Amino acid sequence: MWILKFFPHTEIILNIDNDHLDYYKTFDNIIKTFVDFASLLPEDGLLVTNADDKNCLALKNVTKAKFISYGIDNENADYLAKNVSYNENGFAKFDVYKNNEFFTTIELSVAGKHNILNALACLCVSDYYNIPKEIIAESLKQFKGAERRLEYKGTLYKNINIFDDYAHHPTEIRATATA
Numbered sequence: 001m002w003i004l005k006f007f008p009h010t011e012i013i014l015n016i017d018n019d020h021l022d023y024y025k026t027f028d029n030i031i032k033t034f035v036d037f038a039s040l041l042p043e044d045g046l047l048v049t050n051a052d053d054k055n056c057l058a059l060k061n062v063t064k065a066k067f068i069s070y071g072i073d074n075e076n077a078d079y080l081a082k083n084v085s086y087n088e089n090g091f092a093k094f095d096v097y098k099n100n101e102f103f104t105t106i107e108l109s110v111a112g113k114h115n116i117l118n119a120l121a122c123l124c125v126s127d128y129y130n131i132p133k134e135i136i137a138e139s140l141k142q143f144k145g146a147e148r149r150l151e152y153k154g155t156l157y158k159n160i161n162i163f164d165d166y167a168h169h170p171t172e173i174r175a176t177a178t179a
Helices: 027-039 054-062 113-128 133-142 170-178
Strands: 010-013 046-050 066-071 079-086 091-098 101-111 151-156 160-164
Touching: 010 027, 010 113, 027 054, 046 054, 046 113, 054 066, 066 113, 079 101, 079 113, 091 113, 101 113, 101 133, 113 133
Parallel strands: 010 046, 046 066, 066 079
Antiparallel strands: 079 091, 091 101, 151 160
């Protein structure tokens, strides 16, 4: 597998899901690949994972690298999003708690709960590498997303907003529809 040819020092694993089964064949093979990938980290490396995904949390046991978790639902996450609200476009605003203490407030310019998780992952790595929280917050607010990932295309008749998304996997389609 191509990702096992890297020499990472920092990894973010957003989720482990039944994706690319045409290649992996089974979910167990997917999990094994992520275990092998996390095992590549050196002891002075960093693994950041989604505490809301039990398969991601299990990776803590396969590395000696620093382990940081984030989440929305798992109160035991190192970084936790609380007080989440959404504007009319589905863009989130939320408070981040680091080790149960208020850290900062984040406003996003991309829609959906999955983008809160993505932002938390970015925030974890940025904070670990001592990027000031004001810069993290401003950078996340300025980020408009990847092309064709809930990409805002404009407003039509009767103020209907149009977004383009190439979601092609059930979990991605669900995330897009929910956003």
